[in-house]
Amino acid sequence: MSKVGRRLRFVLSDPTASLRTHGLQVTAQRLAVLRAVDSCPHITANGVAEAVRHEIGTISRQSVYDTLAVLVDNGMIRRIQPAGSATRYEGRVGDNHHHLVCRSCDRVVDVDCAVGEAPCLTPDDEHGFALDEAEVVYWGLCGDCRHVAS
Template identity: 45%
Template sequence: MKAAAGDHDSPFAGDRPTDWSQALRAAGLRVTRQRLAVIDAVIQKPHGTIEDILDEVRPHLPRITIQSVYFVMNSLVAAGIVRKLELPDSPARYEVEDHDNHHHAVCRYCGRIEDVACVTGEAPCLRPEAHVDMTIEVAEVIFTAVCHECATTQQARI
């Protein structure tokens, strides 16, 4: 089961693991070359799509299939090692789950994604006014933005 942000019972709460083999075992997963390669690819391509991750893994594991990457990624998300981002009008994207309660800013022109720290601390940092009959664990905030490069380009077009 995926740990919620701020869940201190998770083996991944706090600092990012430096030994991914140990992190996989702690999550109850076998250590495989595919899992280690996908984790490394997610670190190298934060906010990458499955296709980005596949492109990063293929030089090391040339015979890996996109189905295998999906399978590995689903197991890493379920274990709380990787976080799946579901942004509007975008394929799913992935990043290492740091349990740091951050959000994302997305440039409306080029699609660049940047992490944005939550200013109120513990998850969830937002609570709905009309309380639902549920315990809110995470609040996802997506800021629509314009990156500096696109702002400069857009200014030049005017």
């Protein structure tokens, strides 16, 4: 198993240990947010808030946003922001993958990079930057929406 695969399983299988490894205090809110992101890849902040409220009861929208920001800043989850679509969160971090987004229903699906290591694309002129990531979003209609449209 790759290093990335081990890291993903570690975060998702033992969120308490992962929070501690990242130097973060273990709280019910952080654990619930991690479980929400794990249970529904590409979940919106509103979706996280609903899942967390269902699990632990009352939590403010601001607490959800703050918790998501801390987890993103510490590399435990990833924030994706497809143009014209709600910001989404996922637990798949540390690898080189991209996303497919349905123009009709906003479904988001992971797709592995066909080119290789990150960054999988490099510009002609890097302008002195040390590149570490290239973000690619593919747009189209998912199979369900294609059938409805035809």
